[in-house]
Amino acid sequence: MNNLQAQYNKHMIRRKATNYIMLTMMVLCAVIALIPLISILTHIGASGIKGLNLGFITNLPSPVGETGGGMGNGLVGTLILVTIASVIGIPLGVLTAIYLSEYQQIGIFPSVVRFVADSLLGIPSIVVGIFAYVVIVIPMKSFSAFAGGAALGIMLIPIIIRGTEGMLRMVPDSYREAGLALGMRKWRVIVSIVLPTAIRGIVTTIMLGIARISGETAPLLLTAFGNHYWSTRIDQPIAALPLQIFNYAISPFEEWHNQAWSGSLLLILLVLIISIVSRVATRQQKFK
Amino acid sequence: MLSASWVDRIFKVITLLAASAVVALLFAIIIKLYTQSSFSIDKFGFSFITSTDWNPVTGEYGALPFIFGTVVSSFIAILIAVPISVGVAIFLTEIAPRWLSTPIGFLVELLAAIPSVIYGLWGIFIFVPFVRNYIQMPLHDVLGWMPLFSGPPLGIGMLAAGLILAIMIIPIITAISKDIISSVPILQREGALALGATKWETIKYAVLPYAKTGILGGIILGLGRAIGETMAVTMVIGNRAEISSSIFAPAHSMAAVIANEFTEATEDVYLSAIIEIGLLLFLVTFVLNGLARFFIWSVARGPRGGIRQ
Numbered sequence: 107m108n109n110l111q112a113q114y115n116k117h118m119i120r121r122k123a124t125n126y127i128m129l130t131m132m133v134l135c136a137v138i139a140l141i142p143l144i145s146i147l148t149h150i151g152a153s154g155i156k157g158l159n160l161g162f163i164t165n166l167p168s169p170v171g172e173t174g175g176g177m178g179n180g181l182v183g184t185l186i187l188v189t190i191a192s193v194i195g196i197p198l199g200v201l202t203a204i205y206l207s208e209y210q211q212i213g214i215f216p217s218v219v220r221f222v223a224d225s226l227l228g229i230p231s232i233v234v235g236i237f238a239y240v241v242i243v244i245p246m247k248s249f250s251a252f253a254g255g256a257a258l259g260i261m262l263i264p265i266i267i268r269g270t271e272g273m274l275r276m277v278p279d280s281y282r283e284a285g286l287a288l289g290m291r292k293w294r295v296i297v298s299i300v301l302p303t304a305i306r307g308i309v310t311t312i313m314l315g316i317a318r319i320s321g322e323t324a325p326l327l328l329t330a331f332g333n334h335y336w337s338t339r340i341d342q343p344i345a346a347l348p349l350q351i352f353n354y355a356i357s358p359f360e361e362w363h364n365q366a367w368s369g370s371l372l373l374i375l376l377v378l379i380i381s382i383v384s385r386v387a388t389r390q391q392k393f394k
Numbered sequence: 395m396l397s398a399s400w401v402d403r404i405f406k407v408i409t410l411l412a413a414s415a416v417v418a419l420l421f422a423i424i425i426k427l428y429t430q431s432s433f434s435i436d437k438f439g440f441s442f443i444t445s446t447d448w449n450p451v452t453g454e455y456g457a458l459p460f461i462f463g464t465v466v467s468s469f470i471a472i473l474i475a476v477p478i479s480v481g482v483a484i485f486l487t488e489i490a491p492r493w494l495s496t497p498i499g500f501l502v503e504l505l506a507a508i509p510s511v512i513y514g515l516w517g518i519f520i521f522v523p524f525v526r527n528y529i530q531m532p533l534h535d536v537l538g539w540m541p542l543f544s545g546p547p548l549g550i551g552m553l554a555a556g557l558i559l560a561i562m563i564i565p566i567i568t569a570i571s572k573d574i575i576s577s578v579p580i581l582q583r584e585g586a587l588a589l590g591a592t593k594w595e596t597i598k599y600a601v602l603p604y605a606k607t608g609i610l611g612g613i614i615l616g617l618g619r620a621i622g623e624t625m626a627v628t629m630v631i632g633n634r635a636e637i638s639s640s641i642f643a644p645a646h647s648m649a650a651v652i653a654n655e656f657t658e659a660t661e662d663v664y665l666s667a668i669i670e671i672g673l674l675l676f677l678v679t680f681v682l683n684g685l686a687r688f689f690i691w692s693v694a695r696g697p698r699g700g701i702r703q
Contacts, residue, residue, distance in 0.1 A: 121595070122592060124592075124594060125593055125594040125595070128598075129489060131481060132481045132482075132485040132488075133485055133489065135478045135480075136481070136482045136485045136486070136498055138478055139478055139479075139482050139502055139505070139564050139568070140498070140501055142505070142521075142561045143501060143502075143505050143508075145516070145520060145521075146508060146512065146513070146516045146520075149520050150512065150516070198412050198415060201411075202409070202412045202413045202415075205406075205412060208409075209406055219413045219416060221684075222416055222417050222420045223416060224683060225420060225680055225683055225684070227683075228615070228618050228679050228682070229423070229622070229679060229680070230621070230623070230649055230679055231622070231624065232624045232652050232672065233427070233676045233679075236669055237426055240426045240430050241426060263419070264416075267416065291398055291399070291401065291402045292405075292406075293401055293405035296405070317507065318507070321508075321509025321510070321512070323510065323511040323624075323625045324649070327653050328652075328653075331657070351511050351515060352514070352625060352629075355514060355515045355518055355629065356629065363519065366515055367515070370511075370512045370515055373511075373512065374509070374512060377508070377509060378507060381507045382504075385503075
């Protein structure tokens with residue numbers, strides 16, 4: 107009996123030791139995962155803040171050796187590209203979500219649409235760039251802001267479809283039934299009851315999508331192409347913040363590297379502020 | 395009254411058209427990629443993916459070095475990201491108290507929000523020197539006799555690309571694993587604990603087996619992302635179309651070659667060959683995504699014999 111007890115104790119010690127070792131490993135995993143984030147944010151903050159001033163946001167890029175250059179055209183270009191993407195992506199995405207949530211929730215076609223949306227979400231962004239190049243740049247015979255915006259818009263569509271559908275489904279059916287019981291037409295119920303109820307969630311989804319696409323670089327290489335000068339024409343190549351960061355980062359000039367860090371700080375502030383604000387906003391969104 | 399019902403019908407048709415347009419978009423992408431690359435597909439056939447000769451001057455196009463680079467860098471990424479991501483997911487759902495898991499989960503999500511060009515910039519100036527000095531140098535000193543770790547420790551190369559991809563896909567795998575693990579019924583845990591299992595044994599024998607299919611889905615989703623990632627990879631992989639046995643050597647990837655050479659491709663066959671690489675990338679990620687969705691979805695039903703709530 108004593109022998110058995112001793113054996114049990116020995117076994118128990120080993121089990122407990124394994125338990126503590128494994129749990130510690132999990133904690134370590136979390137620490138390891140956060141190190142890159144901290145490193146990226148601190149380096150961008152420290153290296154980027156030096157060059158980030160009003161001139162950086164309003165000036166054109168300067169040639170190597172001259173000081174005072176900025177990424178004003180890149181910032182404006184990114185805003186224009188995101189606007190074009192929104193004009194294409196938001197209506198298409200929201201309307202598709204309304205179809206999936208309000209008109210046809212189950213069946214073959216809605217399943218196909220959801221599958222397509224998921225597939226679009228997973229397409230590498232560079233492939234979307236190729237598509238926009240083939241469909242828009244080749245016929246127009248020029249790289250253009252429109253092609254860049256369209257590529258970003260294609261990436262925006264599935265994000266908005268999946269997010270908006272979720273938000274619309276959170277609206278309780280009793281809201282819709284109340285509207286219908288009052289004799290409202292279905293489209294009226296959707297426009298006047300369902301959409302206003304879910305509007306905060308939908309706006310959040312759209313903002314998150316915009317944050318995501320505004321940092322995209324790869325498709326723009328093949329479509330918007332970049333531009334050293336001010337351009338607001340949608341049929342001409344246009345500058346974009348992430349493109350300029352890329353070109354400066356791979357250049358051999360110290361000065362341009364510093365500009366790339368400042369540009370990154372600007373871009374990351376843009377992206378993080380949009381996504382943090384919209385994430386915090388969704389947290390509060392609850393339906394009873 | 396008649397007009398009101400017309401508005402209703404028109405509204406429905408508009409939403410149906412939007413949904414159809416989205417489906418048509420995917421078909422358009424497939425068709426355009428195929429027709430634009432058909433020149434290259436007809437000319438090189440199957441040898442396109444088995445030949446290592448990529449030479450725009452002689453007009454020979456074989457994509458194997460790029461496929462090799464994509465496969466190996468993604469494999470390194472998965473090898474490193476999976477244990478860490480699953481660990482973080484377990485930490486967030488099973489170990490950390492709520493006041494800690496919410497902010498840490500939020501920070502891990504932030505990793506996914508950072509644009510890939512910024513990963514690339516950080517990669518070039520901070521991460522690559524770190525990899526060279528603290529990972530490659532020691533590995534080279536100790537295991538340099540192995541072909542896998544031979545060659546000069548340049549920093550830039552396959553290993554750096556794989557590691558940066560790992561960092562980029564950790565938030566994706568973590569997010570899905572976390573959702574899957576928290577969907578495991580509480581009874582499953584209570585059953586194990588009631589039998590006297592330790593916390594780790596509960597996780598190992600009651601939680602992870604239940605969640606493993608869904609976690610696999612998350613891993614495949616992360617793999618799809620790693621395969622398609624362009625900017626960060628092209629900035630740190632070295633962009634050299636060679637197949638080397640060493641993970642220290644510079645390499646190239648499918649997405650990176652598109653980004654680098656697309657706008658320089660003046661000849662039809664050159665452009666067509668690059669678009670064929672795009673088509674291959676598309677097909678691989680398309681299949682992987684379908685597979686991932688299937689695995690994640692099948693967990694929602696629970697495994698056979700599992701406790702249901």
